[in-house]
Amino acid sequence: MTTTSGERYAEIIDTAIKLFRKKNYHGTSMQDIAEEVGIYRGSIYHYINSKEEMLYHIVKRPVLKGFESLKKIQEEDLPPIQKLRRAIEYHVRHYSMEHRAELAIMLEDTKHLSEKYQKLIREELKKYERTFLSIIKEGIQKGDIKELDPKIVTFAILGMTNWMYRWYAVDGILSANEVADIFIDMILNGLLVE
Amino acid sequence: MTTTSGERYAEIIDTAIKLFRKKNYHGTSMQDIAEEVGIYRGSIYHYINSKEEMLYHIVKRPVLKGFESLKKIQEEDLPPIQKLRRAIEYHVRHYSMEHRAELAIMLEDTKHLSEKYQKLIREELKKYERTFLSIIKEGIQKGDIKELDPKIVTFAILGMTNWMYRWYAVDGILSANEVADIFIDMILNGLLVE
DNA sequence: CTTTCTCCAACAATCGTTTGGTACGCCATT
DNA sequence: AATGGCGTACCAAACGATTGTTGGAGAAAG
Structure with a gap:
């Protein structure tokens, strides 16, 4: 059986995130990950069931969390413009800062998941999108937008914010919040x- | 020696574009391409020198053409806002319509090129970016922006327009020009x- | 003494690329 | 009109390397 907790597991996942980000899913071998961790590639299977499942778990978490958080913003009792403001701020913070690498992997490698996993991810993203959409629609309806x-x-909006993962340098002049403000x-x- | 013209060559390149787009560079094998074309995978090497060179050539053309065209817009004798308008219209038409697949490949697979080729592509993209930037700066300087x-x-701007390759359906309700107008x-x- | 962790070898499959051979059609010489 | 040579286009087999994954053995830890 496989263990899905513990230090080594986290180390393997973190390494996978780093390498998937740099070389994509198909460009990264189990060997690459194992070498970086300092174990044999067969040993990874003590912690995970397959390479694909690994990709799925990496991508899943921030996507689920993202929708959950956005939904809360949408449900707040605020004028639509304020909601939109908060939504953009959250999106930038969550996807361009905290889970920058996972966003990149999600965007570029979700297509390599089996249909089953792919569908789960894409449905969650659709929900996220629809929540954003509903904020905009509310703003139009109330005559603010x-x-x-x-x-x-x-x-x-999602385009300009998601694009950040390609150019924003954490050690740059502007903080992510400043970018979001602009x-x-x-x-x-x-x-x-x- | 290899031939770089003729019908078969074009067929191979078009197939590669299609498959790279769908499954990325590392997710597509020479076998996949050969099968689609209907020849043996070794036969492809009559037309190209390596898989990598193939990727480079696919990405290179639209990127060179893009910079050239944008430069012309920037050099026209027009108010900055008009230039910006034209630049956005061109960008959408060129990258989201005419060379949609190549843009996707460029964005996701340039990182898998050897440093030599990667540098050439990235330099061209920097030039494109700087040209866009100079239009904005001109607008600010003249007090229009x-x-x-x-x-x-x-x-x-580049984020929202480049993002189109991920959601815009050619058979959708809105034409690319209408999207550009919005x-x-x-x-x-x-x-x-x- | 049992559970957790890792090594190590092996697996069938597939990877990008090379090579030698062989049809076929075009062109110049007989 | 027949001949020989040449380049193009492709097949078919093989190359060594690497792919993700499995399983048995044994070390380490508790």
């Missing part, structure tokens, strides 16, 4: 000097 | 009513 296609608006200003007020 | 960090603004409206005027 312009009547632009809410789906496109959602994709635009994004929010841009999204709400636009670039034009009126 | 708000004084937000121009780098962040550039990344925000993006531009959003970027220039923001979402806030009033």
Whole structure:
């Protein structure tokens, strides 16, 4: 049987996250992971059942957590614009900072999961997307947000925020919160000097 | 020696684009490509020198063309806002429509190229980015665009447009130009009513 | 003494690439 | 018109290396 807790398990998962991030799922071998941890590649199977399951578990957690947290924001009693503000701030913090690597892996390697696992992940992401969408729709309905296609608006916002994993350097000049503030200003007020 | 023209070559490259897009570089074997084309996998080497070179050539063309075209837009005698408008329209058309698959491959698989090839691609992308940046800076300087960090603004725009390859369906309700128009409206005027 | 952990060898399958051979069609010379 | 040579296009087999995974043996830990 396999153990799914303990120090070694965490070490293996952390190494997998690091390597999947750098070389993708198919570009990383069990050998690569084992070497980095300092054990034989067969020994990894004491802790996990398969490489695929490993990928699934890495991606699953932040995705579940993400939806849960966003839902709470959506359910708060706040004006839609404030909700949107909070949602963007959370998204940036959660996906571009805390779970930056997992986001990258999710975006690039979910497609390599078997259909069963893939479906579970994609459903969760759809729920996340729909929650974002509902905030935008609420804003339009209440007359706070312009009547632009809410789906496109959602994709635009998720696009600019998700993109951060490709360029944002943790040791850069701006903090993630500062970036989020600029994004929010841009999204709400636009670039034009009126 | 290898031939780099002719019908078969094009067929092989097109198949590679299709499969790399669907299963990534490391998830696609020469066998996969050969099977789809209907030849032996060894036969592919009559047309190319290596799998890596193949990836490089697939990614190279749209990236070179992209910079060239954007540069022309930047050099036109137009107000910055008009340039920005055109740049976004071009970007969406070029990368999200005409070379959608190559963009996806470029974004996800450039990291698997050898350092030599990787550097060439990344340099070209930097040039593209800097050209976009210079349009924003020009707009700020002339007082047409708000004084937000121009780098962040550039990344925000490139993020929302590049993201399209993940959600935009060619057979959807909106044309790519219509999406671009919504993006531009959003970027220039923001979402806030009033 | 049992459970947890790891080594080590082996597995069938597949990887990218090389090689030698062989059809086939085009062109120039007989 | 027949001949010989040449380059293109592809087959088919083999190369060594590596893939994810399994299982048995034994060390370490409690």
